[in-house]
Amino acid sequence: MEAESREWLVRCPACGHERSIWELGGVRYKARGTKWIFRRCPACHQVGWHLVYRERDGVRLPPLRPARPLWWYVGAFAAILLLFVGLLVGFLVGLFLFLGRASAGPRDATTGSFAAVVARDSAGAHDRLSAAQRGRLGSQGRAPPWGAWEGARGSANGFRVTGFSSKNGRTRVSGTLRYRDGGTEPRTVWLIREDGAWKIASDP
Ligand SMILES: [Zn+2]
Structure with a gap:
């Protein structure tokens, strides 16, 4: 299990820094394919989606790209939150107007x-x-x-x-x-x- 977990690498999308799942204190066992995990890189300190892959699977690695700064994620989260709040408020106002019209x-x-x-x-x-x-x-x-x-x-x-x-x-x-x-x-x-x-x- 340790040997297999050490084979799984976690790669920073910004600088390409890699460490194994095992080094991160995790285990990946009897797994296939790739997955993405949201991390802060210990080397470049950028946050982003890190690729989890195994070298012997012959995965084609995506080109490095500068990571989005933390404020970008905070902004995206705030925008999504605002969207949901807006939808909820819109729904409640619509329901209120509908009931108001039905009872008028x-x-x-x-x-x-x-x-x-x-x-x-x-x-x-x-x-x-x-x-x-x-x-x-x-x-x-x-x-x-x-x-x-x-x-x-x-x-x-x-x-x-x-x-x-x-x-x-x-x-x-x-x-x-x-x-x-x-x-x-x-x-x-x-x-x-x-x-x-x-x-x-x-x-x-
Ligand atoms: Zn990095």
């Missing part, structure tokens, strides 16, 4: 629906209901149940969306309903898409 319609429909209800805009609130909800609630829409609710709880003054999910064709928007007295309350509505528009399909 249901969020706007929910916000609009609560705004209409809070403003006692019966027609506007009615328009934002799904066909099934319009049929169920009748021409008065959400106005009567909402009036009863506000009579008991106090007037609301706004709604802020805090969550969105769309799974298995079920789209849900959740948020916080604010009251004039400063109180808040979580609310969740389900939405469906009818004639290209998002409509409220549940009792909010």
